[in-house]
Amino acid sequence: MTFTKLLREENNDIFEEIFTHPFVKGIGEGVVPSESIAHYIKADYEYLNAFMHVYGIAMAKSSKREDIEFFNEQVTFVLHSEVHPHHNFCEHIGMRYEELQGYPLPPTADHYIKHMIYHANQGSLGEIIAALLPCPWTYLEIGNTLMKQYQPTESHPFHPWISFYADGEIETLTNHLRSRLDSLAAEASESEQQKMKEAFRKSCQLEWLFWEMSLSCEEWPTAGVTAK
Template identity: 30%
Template sequence: MSLTDELWSAIEPIYAEILDHPFIGGLTDGTLPREAFRHFVIQDSHYLRDYARALALCAAKAPGEQDVRAFADDAIGALAAEQGMHAEFLTAFGETAEEAAAEPVLPTTRAYTSYLLATVYGGSFAEAVAAVLPCYWIYARVGEQLLAKSSPEPLYAKWISTYGDEAFQSVVRRVLALTDRLGEEISPAERRRMVEHFTTTTRYEWMFWDAAWRGEAWPV
């Protein structure tokens, strides 16, 4: 079994829960409350700044020049997405990027980014790749699933098209090919750690959408 097959097999039940989540359903039928989408956009802006740092660390740890360049480009792309696409969404809410940045980082976002950065800082290159992979792969699969349906709500249709289009899908295929190359080189113990990190951050992906749906806030 290839490493990517093993990883996906480990998270298939979680992915099914993601597709079945009312946040995702509300995107496609247009019924998602705008406040839930606003929550998502603002927390995603916070998340992407730390995700870009994680990708930059992947670049620093990559043994080959091609992978160094690829992850460095992806880090820049994550920041560009935060500044570009999210700015468009925030304008629709009558807010600025500065106002969004001043909003607190909420519990699920803090937990996800803390786990992500701790794993990428402290683990091997292979472990780092496993930790950042769900944000590529889950979004690509969700975007692919939803692209045919799109949404009657223009804001939601814009989000779906970003992650369902071929440009993003090709980036994800490149990371998946790297993951399978790593699977041929690493020890069984490191492979198990990759599965653990990948499964954990996939769970955080579900939690991230669920937090927006619930309107999560700090309890005290």
């Protein structure tokens, strides 16, 4: 069994919880509260900005030109392609994308970004990829799961969103990251592999929490809240 197959098996519990999360199911059913969609976009816009910064750190830690080229291409992908599902959500709730940019991060998104930045700065290239991989991997499987369960037509309000993540480009990205992580894990020590596993699982957990944060419109406690 490859390292990433093992990771998928060990974290199947979280993947299944993501597939059945009310926000994710709502995308398939075409019914998600507008305020939750807006909260998601506000946080995900900043999250993707951070994702590009982590790709930049990965480039700096790469010794192979092929890795540098790959991470550079992914920055371009996030900048110019991964905005499309955001536009689908924006059109559905009748808001311009620009209106939902530049907001402070809610607690979960803040934690997720700092988790990735920590592994990017402190970890190996394998650890960085392990922290990044759950994002495209869970979205790929979400897209495929929703496409299979709901078989959305072009009249479905979230057809562009579902189609984007069920598309071959996300699968290609996921498979490339998996292949590279498998190669790095094969050369890593047992302790380094454990760090990769921990980074991967926490990112999976934070993916689920990101959906929960969006649905509940999570905010920081107010200044008047005191610890008990």
